[in-house]
Amino acid sequence: MRKAGHRLPMSKVDILIPAFNSAHFLTGAIESVLAQTVAEWRILLVDDGSSDGTREFVERFAAENADRLAGRLTYLYQQNRGLPAARNAGIRAGSSPLIALLDADDQWLPTRLEDSIRSLEDRHDVGLSYGGVSRFELSGTVLDTFVTSEPGGSREEVARRLYTRTVHFPCPTVTFRRECVDAVGMFDETMRATEDRDLWLRIAQRYGVVFVPRVLALYRVSAGSMSKDLPRMLTSQRQFIAKHAGELGCGWAARQVALAGVLEQQAVGYRARGERGRATRFAAQAVIRAPWLRNLWRTAAAITFAR
Structure with missing residues (x-):
């Protein structure tokens, strides 16, 4: 050695x-x-x-x-x-x-x-x-x-x-x-x-x-x-998105999609923990960020109406 x-x-x-x-x-x-x-x-x-x-x-x-x-x-x-x-x-x-x-x-x-x-x-x-x-x-x-x-x-x-x-x-x-x-x-x-x-x-x-x-x-x-530390991941991912906003491949629409994806990930993570209230809030925020993405609506519906 x-x-x-x-x-x-x-x-x-x-x-x-x-x-x-x-x-x-x-x-x-x-x-x-x-x-x-x-x-x-x-x-x-x-x-x-x-x-x-x-x-x-x-x-x-x-x-x-x-x-x-x-x-x-x-x-x-x-x-x-x-x-x-x-x-x-x-x-x-x-x-x-x-x-x-x-x-x-x-x-x-x-x-x-x-x-x-x-x-x-x-x-x-x-x-x-x-x-x-x-x-x-x-x-x-x-x-x-x-x-x-x-x-x-x-x-x-x-x-x-x-x-x-x-x-x-x-x-x-x-x-x-x-x-x-x-x-x-x-x-x-x-x-x-x-x-x-x-x-x-x-x-x-x-x-x-x-x-x-x-x-x-x-x-x-x-x-x-x-990756299971949701608050830490949210902070880091937002830092990453802000750092590169406006660069090659990172325009306004891409930024909205990136932020929506991070919020959806949070929603799914909190739903898996059984924290339905937090999950619903993050899912709604994701839809607001990029309402043209159908997958976000599906995620929000699945969390909101889950039994």
Whole structure:
């Protein structure tokens, strides 16, 4: 295992694994990297102030798997600053031309890197690649699979779809060129959610995006998922929408659709919690924002008249 400050070996892909009290998941994540069909990678594991023995786990795993890792695992520690800052620390520490994301509790399928690299080869106008994902529980049971559609045609269309949340780039499937963050900046550390979509949008406004039409990774769903924190998600999503209003793909109509979508998401979330009053209010606000979208009316009716 290498530590920050050591000269890193050259590789084709820097793999960012941020970890906060996730030591019990790291074996699965790192093993899924070791199982890749390509070997030109380097793991940058950023410990974001963990208190669960993450450092000791990484040191032990690296010692026990020294031959397999062959110096391709670098450990970095920082005081807890959140996911965007941890990913940025990994970006700064690396130098490979491609950057791939893998959170500590997720796993890759064996051809994930090979498929991603191939999708970007000889396509210098393309800055980012993503693919399908399967969601799985703590028990390992696969819940569902999402192999989404193409991102769109023009850069404006892709940007609009990202802004309005009508296309999703699952983080453990995303690979982007280092030159992209050199051009548009890294993850926004003022955002404690939606920072990934924020970066994808900035990249899509300047570079092409390509879709790999197969499942590349497994995304773990847990009870403590940030996406279940509805107030926090609402604040972050509103921040994201306001930040990009008026930019390419983010005009007035797109802004209304984006805000309506966020409000609908809140309505559905509160309905699932059994908070019908809040759900009804958010559903009504969504319809007011974009009354031309029929799906919003359907959602509002389903919540209002549910037994």
